[in-house]
Amino acid sequence: xxxxxxxxxxxxxxxxxxxxxxxxxxxxxxxxxxxxxxxxxxxxxxxxxxxxxxxxxxxxxxxxxxxxxxxxxxxxxxxxxxxxxxxxxxxxxxxxxxxxxxxxxxxxxxxxxxxxxxxxxxxxxxxxxxxxxxxxxxxxxxxxxxxxxxxxxxxxxxxxxxxxxxxxxxxxxxxxxxxxxxxxxxxxxxxxxxxxxxxxxxxxxxxxxxxxxxxxxxxxxxxxxxxxxxxxxxxxxxxxxxxxxxxxxxxxxxxxxxxxxxxxxxxxxxxxxxxxxxxxxxxxxxxxxxxxxxxxxxxxxxxxxxxxxxxxxxxxxxxxxxxxxxxxxxxxxxxxxxxxxxxxxxxxxxxxxxxxxxxxxxxxxxxxxxxxxxxxxxxxxxxxxxxxxxxxxxxxxxxxxxxxxxxxxxxxxxxxxxxxxxxxxxxx
Ligand code: HAM
Numbered sequence: 001x002x003x004x005x006x007x008x009x010x011x012x013x014x015x016x017x018x019x020x021x022x023x024x025x026x027x028x029x030x031x032x033x034x035x036x037x038x039x040x041x042x043x044x045x046x047x048x049x050x051x052x053x054x055x056x057x058x059x060x061x062x063x064x065x066x067x068x069x070x071x072x073x074x075x076x077x078x079x080x081x082x083x084x085x086x087x088x089x090x091x092x093x094x095x096x097x098x099x100x101x102x103x104x105x106x107x108x109x110x111x112x113x114x115x116x117x118x119x120x121x122x123x124x125x126x127x128x129x130x131x132x133x134x135x136x137x138x139x140x141x142x143x144x145x146x147x148x149x150x151x152x153x154x155x156x157x158x159x160x161x162x163x164x165x166x167x168x169x170x171x172x173x174x175x176x177x178x179x180x181x182x183x184x185x186x187x188x189x190x191x192x193x194x195x196x197x198x199x200x201x202x203x204x205x206x207x208x209x210x211x212x213x214x215x216x217x218x219x220x221x222x223x224x225x226x227x228x229x230x231x232x233x234x235x236x237x238x239x240x241x242x243x244x245x246x247x248x249x250x251x252x253x254x255x256x257x258x259x260x261x262x263x264x265x266x267x268x269x270x271x272x273x274x275x276x277x278x279x280x281x282x283x284x285x286x287x288x289x290x291x292x293x294x295x296x297x298x299x300x301x302x303x304x305x306x307x308x309x310x311x312x313x314x315x316x317x318x319x320x321x322x323x324x325x326x327x328x329x330x331x332x333x334x335x336x337x338x339x340x341x342x343x344x345x346x347x348x349x350x351x352x353x354x355x356x357x358x359x360x361x362x363x364x365x366x367x368x369x370x371x372x373x374x375x376x377x378x379x380x381x382x383x384x385x386x387x388x389x390x391x392x393x394x395x396x397x398x399x400x401x402x403x404x405x406x407x408x409x410x411x412x413x414x415x416x417x418x419x420x421x422x423x424x425x426x427x428x
Contacts, residue, residue, distance in 0.1 A: 008114070008122030010308070019321040020125075023310055024107055026153050027127045031105040034146045036129050039104045041085045047075040053084030053293050055260025057201045064112040078111035081259070082128035083286065083302055084293065091295035096133045105129040107307070119277035119309045130302035137234050140265045140285060140301050141241035147269060147281050147303045148247060154310065155319035156271065159280065161247065163267040164223065164255040165235040166203065169288065171228035176202055178221045186216050206254040209276070222253035234264050261286040265301065273316040274309055281305035327360040328422065330375035334387025336365045344386045348396065348411070352384075355415045357422070376401055382418070 005011060012020060028038070047067050054060050066078040079085055086104060089095070095102045107127045114120055129146055131139045144161070151159055167175055179202040187195065189212040194205045206217050224235060242249055249267075257266045266284035274280070283303025290298035314321065329352055333345045345361050352359035360378065362371045375383045385397040385406075396414050399406040409417050 006122070008116035010121060010123070016311070018324050019311060019314075020307065022321045023154060023307060023314070024127075027105075027107065027150050027305075030146065030150045030153055031127075031129055034103075034129075034142065034149070036103045036105040036131075036146070039086065039089060039106050041079065041082060041089065041106055041108070043109070044076050044078050045085055045088070047077040049084050049088055049293060050077055050080060053087070053261060053289055054081065057197075058260050059258055060112060064114055066111045066113060080112045081110055082106055082108075082126060082304060083130060083259075083261070083300075084289065086128065086130045086302070087132070087286075087289050087295065087298070087300060088293060090132055090298070091290060091293070096298055099133070101131065101133040101139075103129075103131050117275075117277065119274045119306070119312055121308060125307035126304040127307065128302065128304040130300060132298055132300045134301075135287070135299045137237040137241060137265075139299070140234075140238045141245070143283060143301050143303055144238075144242065144267060145245060145247070147283065147305060150305065151269065151280070151310075154314060155317070156280070156310070156313050157317055158272060160270045160272075161242075161249040161267065162252040162255050162270060163239070163242075163249050163265065164252055165227060165231055165264050166256060166262050166266050166284070167223050167227050167231050168263040171226060171231055172223075175221070175223055175226035178226060179203065179205070182220050183216075189213070189216055201260075203256045204258070206256045207258075217254055220254075223256075224251075224253060231264050238265055257282060257284060261289040261292065263287045267303075269305075271309070271313045273313045277309070279306075280309045280313060325358070326379050327358045328380055329357060329359045329382045329384055329418065330371075330378060330380045331359060331361040331384045331386065332368065332371040332375060333362070334368050334385055334390075336362075336368075336371075338388055340391050341386055341388060344391050348384060348386065348414070351415070352418070355419075357415070357418050384414070 050065060051061050060080045065080055068076055070076050086106065090102050105128060108125060109123050110126050111123055113122055116122060129143065131143050148161065180198055183190065183198045183202060183205060191208065191210040191213050194208050194213050197204050205213065206220060208214065208217065227235065255266055255268060262284045264285040268279045269281040270278045271280050281303055285301040287299045289300060290296060331345050331349045333341045335341050349359045349361040362374060372383060381401060383399045383401055385399060390396060394411050395408045396411050397406055398409050
């Protein structure tokens with residue numbers, strides 16, 4: 001029986017992979033312009049990192065982690081997100097030891113056992129940026145602005161920035177109590193999941209998409225009305241910075257996010273092109289995460305954006321992915337049954353490639369006519385034609401596929417010929 005890929009994972013084929021490379025390049029350049037350095041994280045970590053970091057009453061930890069016991073008897077989990085790993089990395093390598101801020105980003109696959117649907121996969125890619133060691137709202141604004149700039153450079157349109165403050169350990173317990181009290185007196189109409197969460201994680205009820213629950217949560221107390229002085233000032237200052245940068249945002253009192261480490265700022269960037277999985281990006285502040293996983297006091301704020309979702313929105317909005325990498329020259333044999341001709345085709349192609357001129361050849365032994373047809377449809381500008389006569393006089397017949405013109409160039413001058421042509425055209 002044919003073996004297929006598991007449910008919820010995707011193969012990224014050549015027709016799409018160059019677009020991904022474009023997206024990742026833009027994200028890399030933007031993060032670098034904002035002063036963030038790249039880090040590479042392990043794909044798997046000790047399960048405890050996520051259980052403690054992300055929170056053991058979250059959907060991710062309760063239901064979605066790919067966890068297994070390794071041969072040494074350790075509980076290992078494929079990373080469902082990158083923030084906990086980045087904070088671990090920062091503590092483990094003492095990156096913030098001198099008190100200097102740490103600004104890092106990473107990109108790669110994450111794993112969550114979710115119900116697959118449009119824009120939701122079990123293996124998906126994220127770009128994740130984290131700003132550690134700074135308590136100031138300017139770090140929040142830095143992160144939010146970086147995410148918006150990434151999307152601006154990629155050409156995404158009609159995005160909505162939604163923001164809230166979820167408070168901190170000083171003000172959240174009282175707010176939590178208020179929520180429990182409110183929901184307990186409004187149980188009728190709540191879905192099963194919400195009912196089971198009233199005591200365990202009442203904040204999560206606020207973003208339940210069930211219509212009845214949503215109606216009930218509309219009137220639930222807002223966290224921003226229950227913040228301590230510090231959280232309240234932080235939220236106001238963050239908003240002010242966004243306004244000063246003319247960032248359009250919407251305050252959403254029901255935005256709580258699905259990970260437990262957030263303190264103060266929580267935000268998302270939404271797109272109408274994505275259906276129910278409408279967040280291209282989510283993030284916020286997490287000032288207690290480091291201590292939760294056994295580290296020192298370390299402020300942090302960051303975001304992650306889904307690459308599949310970015311690509312989906314870009315396709316739907318017909319954004320540019322730059323230029324698809326293609327060969328510039330196609331080398332064709334006039335007589336593929338002639339071994340010396342074939343050898344010259346092979347050697348010339350390699351010579352072009354080693355001189356940074358992207359070249360392709362046809363190794364299938366097809367007729368001259370079909371090779372020329374392939375060259376034409378591949379979009380290359382030139383075909384280099386080699387036949388017994390070209391071998392004899394050490395020449396290459398160069399056919400310009402745009403004009404149809406054909407000239408003879410001595411093989412010793414061929415690299416020079418193309419270099420001059422492509423340089424004049426502003427190509428490599
Ligand atoms: P998150 O909201 O769980 O946050 O994920 C961030 C983004 O990853 C989402 O907005 C979405 O674009 C994408 N994403 C999440 N799950 C899936 C999925 N199953 N399939 C496709 N795309 C998905 C975090 O992961 C936090 N670590 C963000 C953060 C960084 N907070 C602070 N720093």
